[in-house]
Amino acid sequence: MSIFSKEGTKLYNMRIYTFLLIMTSALASATAQELYHINTIAEIKIHFQEANWDTILDSLKRNQPDERLTGDATINGKKYTGVGVRYKGNSSFNSTSREGEAKLPFNIKIDYTNKEQLLPGGYGTLKLANAFRDPSMVREVLSYEIARKYMPASRANFTKVYVNERYLGLYQSIESVDNRFLTEHFGNSDGVLVKCDPEWSVEQAPDCPDSDQSSLMYIGKDSLCYMRFYELKDQYGWQNLIRLMRTLNQQPERIEALLNVNQTLWMLAFNNVLVNLDSYTGMLSHNYYLYEDTAGVYHPIIWDLNMSFGGFRRLSAGGQLSLEDMQTLSPFVHYKDNNLRRPLITKLLANDLYRKIYLAHIRTLLDENFTNGDYLKRAKALQALIDKEVQQDPHKLYSYEAFHQNLSATADANGQPIVGIAELMEKRAEYLLSHPVFQKGAPVVSAVQHKVDGTQLLVTADVTDTQQCWLFYRNNVGGHFAPVKMYDNGSNGDAVAADGRWSVQLPYQKDAHYYIVAEGERVARLSPNRAAQEFYRVNNSTAAAGRKAK
Numbered sequence: 001m002s003i004f005s006k007e008g009t010k011l012y013n014m015r016i017y018t019f020l021l022i023m024t025s026a027l028a029s030a031t032a033q034e035l036y037h038i039n040t041i042a043e044i045k046i047h048f049q050e051a052n053w054d055t056i057l058d059s060l061k062r063n064q065p066d067e068r069l070t071g072d073a074t075i076n077g078k079k080y081t082g083v084g085v086r087y088k089g090n091s092s093f094n095s096t097s098r099e100g101e102a103k104l105p106f107n108i109k110i111d112y113t114n115k116e117q118l119l120p121g122g123y124g125t126l127k128l129a130n131a132f133r134d135p136s137m138v139r140e141v142l143s144y145e146i147a148r149k150y151m152p153a154s155r156a157n158f159t160k161v162y163v164n165e166r167y168l169g170l171y172q173s174i175e176s177v178d179n180r181f182l183t184e185h186f187g188n189s190d191g192v193l194v195k196c197d198p199e200w201s202v203e204q205a206p207d208c209p210d211s212d213q214s215s216l217m218y219i220g221k222d223s224l225c226y227m228r229f230y231e232l233k234d235q236y237g238w239q240n241l242i243r244l245m246r247t248l249n250q251q252p253e254r255i256e257a258l259l260n261v262n263q264t265l266w267m268l269a270f271n272n273v274l275v276n277l278d279s280y281t282g283m284l285s286h287n288y289y290l291y292e293d294t295a296g297v298y299h300p301i302i303w304d305l306n307m308s309f310g311g312f313r314r315l316s317a318g319g320q321l322s323l324e325d326m327q328t329l330s331p332f333v334h335y336k337d338n339n340l341r342r343p344l345i346t347k348l349l350a351n352d353l354y355r356k357i358y359l360a361h362i363r364t365l366l367d368e369n370f371t372n373g374d375y376l377k378r379a380k381a382l383q384a385l386i387d388k389e390v391q392q393d394p395h396k397l398y399s400y401e402a403f404h405q406n407l408s409a410t411a412d413a414n415g416q417p418i419v420g421i422a423e424l425m426e427k428r429a430e431y432l433l434s435h436p437v438f439q440k441g442a443p444v445v446s447a448v449q450h451k452v453d454g455t456q457l458l459v460t461a462d463v464t465d466t467q468q469c470w471l472f473y474r475n476n477v478g479g480h481f482a483p484v485k486m487y488d489n490g491s492n493g494d495a496v497a498a499d500g501r502w503s504v505q506l507p508y509q510k511d512a513h514y515y516i517v518a519e520g521e522r523v524a525r526l527s528p529n530r531a532a533q534e535f536y537r538v539n540n541s542t543a544a545a546g547r548k549a550k
Contacts, residue, residue, distance in 0.1 A: 034121070035120055035121055035123060036157050036173065039385060041159065041170075041386065041389060042075070042158070042160070042173060043075070043159065043160045044074070044076075044108075044159050044160070044161050044162070044173075045075075045162040045163075045165075046072070046085060046106075046161070046164070047074075047164055047165075048069060048071040048164060053069060053071070053164065054102075056069050057087050058097065060086055060087070061093060066086075067086065068085055068112060069085050069086070070084055070112065073108060081113075082112060082113030082117070083109060083112050086107050087106060089105040089129070089130075089132070090197075091132060092105050092130055092132035096132060099414060101397060102395045103169050103171075103396070104130065105128055105132075105171075106126070106127075106161070107125065108125065108127075109125050110123065110124050110125065111124040111125075121180075123176070124176075124178065124180065126173060126176070127174045128171040128173055129173075129306055130171060130397065131171075133306065133311050133416060134306050134413075135397075135403055135405070135411040136383070136403065136407050136420075136421060137172075137382075137390055138379050138382040138383055138386075139309050140156055140172045140305045140306045140308075141172055142379050142382060143305035144174070145378065146274070147302055147305070150266045151270070151301075151533060152185035152186075152263070152533075153301070153302055154174050154175035154181070155174075156173065156174045156175065158170055158173065158385070158386050159172075167394060168395055169394060169396055170389045170393050170396070177301055186291060186293050186299065187293075188293075188294065191292045192291070192292040193289060193290075193291050194231070194232050194233075194237065194289060194292070194298075195232075195289055196214035196216075196229070196230055196280075196286060196287075196288050196289060197214060197286045197287060197288075197303075198286060199228050199231075203228075204228050205222075205225055205228070208220070208222070208225035211225070212285055212341040213229055213285040213286055214229045214285055214286045215280070215343065216244070216245050216248055216343055216344055217245065217249065217340070218242075218246045218250065223238040223239075226238070241290070244259065244290075248343050248347055249347065252343075252347040252348070252350065253351075255347070255348070256482070257296075258296065260297055260299045261348065262357065262472070262532055263532070264344060265348065266361050267280070267288065268344065269358055269361035270365065273362055273428070274309055275310045275326045275329055275428065276312075277312045277315060277321075278306075278308070279302070280342070281334070281342070281345070285342065287302075287304040288300050289303060295479065295480060309425065310326045310419040310424045311419075323423070323424070326424055327424060327428045328427075328428075328431050329428070331358075331362055331432060331437065332349065335349040335355075352519075353519060356520065356523055356524035357517060357526065359523045359524070360442065360526050361526075362432060363438065363442070364526075364530065366429055366433060368529075370428075370429040371429055371433065375421075375425060380407065383403070397413070398414070406420055406421070407422060408420045408423060409423050437522050440521050441465060441523075442465070443464060443520045443524070444463065444464045444525065445461055445462070445463050445518050445526075445527040446461070446463075447462040448461045448516060449461070450514075450536070452508050452539075455508050456506070456507065456508055457507070457512070457538060458505050459503060459514060459516075460503040461486075461501075461527065462500055462502075463502050464500055466502075466519055466520060466525075467520065468485070468518075468519045469485075469488075470484065471483070471484045471504050471506075471514055472484075472514060472515050472516070472517060472531070473506065473513070474512065474513050474514070475509040481532050484504055485504065486502040486503060486504040487502065487503060488502050508538070510539070511537065511539070513532075514536050515527060515531035515532055517531075
């Protein structure tokens with residue numbers, strides 16, 4: 001593992017103004033919360049001059065998918081003129097339109113004709129989902145709520161949608177992964193955003209090696225071989241993206257300089273625990289973004305969670321998983337089989353430390369959401385919020401009875417059995433907690449402190465049952481955390497006093513951030529548990545470190 005060097009410091013330092021950008025974003029956040037307030041059902045009324053707007057949108061989606069129909073929108077009582085509207089989605093559009101349903105998913109660009117026209121909080125785009133394959137109606141909103149505890153992820157809530165005074169029903173409103181999102185979570189949007197979702201209707205370029213969707217398999221230097229699987233908002237980013245894939249597949253020991261490994265491990269743990277297989281982990285290997293920040297580090301961003309909690313049952317082309325298969329899905333799926341078609345899993349989990357951190361994330365997800373029953377309480381609260389609207393929805397894709405049934409039991413979604421959320425997760429949590437890998441216990445981290453002495457920073461922690469401790473550290477807000485080895489004798493020497501007080505001394509940097517990883521025999525422990533979405537912040541005092549949510 002790399003320790004700080006002059007080159008590494010240059011790589012991981014972000015420009016000083018990123019602090020100001022994040023503070024500006026934080027000030028906008030309170031207003032932004034109103035648009036996506038979890039306990040508020042929004043109202044969106046779209047108006048087109050064209051009476052056959054639905055025929056036009058359908059034609060655009062099939063023939064000119066990037067084009068939009070211009071209209072006006074009234075959102076929570078405020079009118080926005082000249083917005084651009086198109087249908088969105090793959091299966092949520094194609095399957096629903098084939099069945100003759102009116103409730104199709106929308107992408108609404110508020111700043112389409114006026115770049116200064118934005119929603120409260122600075123939002124320029126609305127993405128409205130129709131709960132395809134989710135009779136419970138809460139999978140997407142609940143899943144994003146869980147994900148945001150641990151990694152950058154979209155806000156989501158519910159909204160009523162009208163077009164030309166016709167009520168289409170209740171939708172989910174999902175925050176777009178765009179420049180505003182990137183600035184909030186990474187300090188700026190000056191990097192390169194990559195959409196990792198294949199163009200299913202496009203043929204692979206001839207003479208290209210075999211690949212597997214957007215799985216980050218390395219298939220050579222020619223960017224044409226990757227264009228079906230990845231969409232770059234900046235076409236100059238291909239060289240770096242191909243370098244990322246080559247490093248991941250051929251030199252994984254160097255991947256830390258190019259990839260936010262911890263955030264990737266959070267995404268993989270989330271997909272596994274929630275049986276979110278319409279994702280990188282499942283058969284289609286898609287539904288995520290990569291953002292290459294200005295320091296050249298890629299960050300994965302999870303997306304499209306309407307079929308989490310077992311709504312999509314395919315892990316491979318070998319057929320659908322049974323309920324029991326999903327309840328007992330191994331935490332080491334793909335890794336234990338050395339499936340090289342999923343290099344983010346096999347290559348990262350082959351590293352002992354990364355594998356232990358991944359397991360720590362699984363345990364945190366279980367402890368904070370499932371073993372305590374919190375997910376079910378939240379799901380019931382969300383259903384109670386929208387119950388009346390679902391009952392009165394004239395175009396709901398599935399029955400009102402299925403809406404109530406699917407929280408606890410399998411329900412029908414136009415011929416497709418969709419497993420009940422509690423039916424899946426009660427047994428799944430039991431299975432994971434009883435897995436042999438968690439029976440050895442994990443280290444315990446306490447009394448985390450830092451002390452500034454002139455130009456030096458000393459970080460200490462009391463840790464039991466550990467083999468090695470690491471300090472993950474970044475110098476400025478928005479930068480990338482890098483590992484530094486800690487020692488068990490109060491200094492950076494090699495002698496080990498084995499008194500359980502681990503420490504490391506570094507050059508002091510104001511507003512630096514850090515978290516601690518303690519390696520156990522099979523599982524790690526992080527402090528804070530939600531690192532790096534939460535971390536300790538260094539100031540110029542000698543007080544104990546306090547947690548700071550990112």
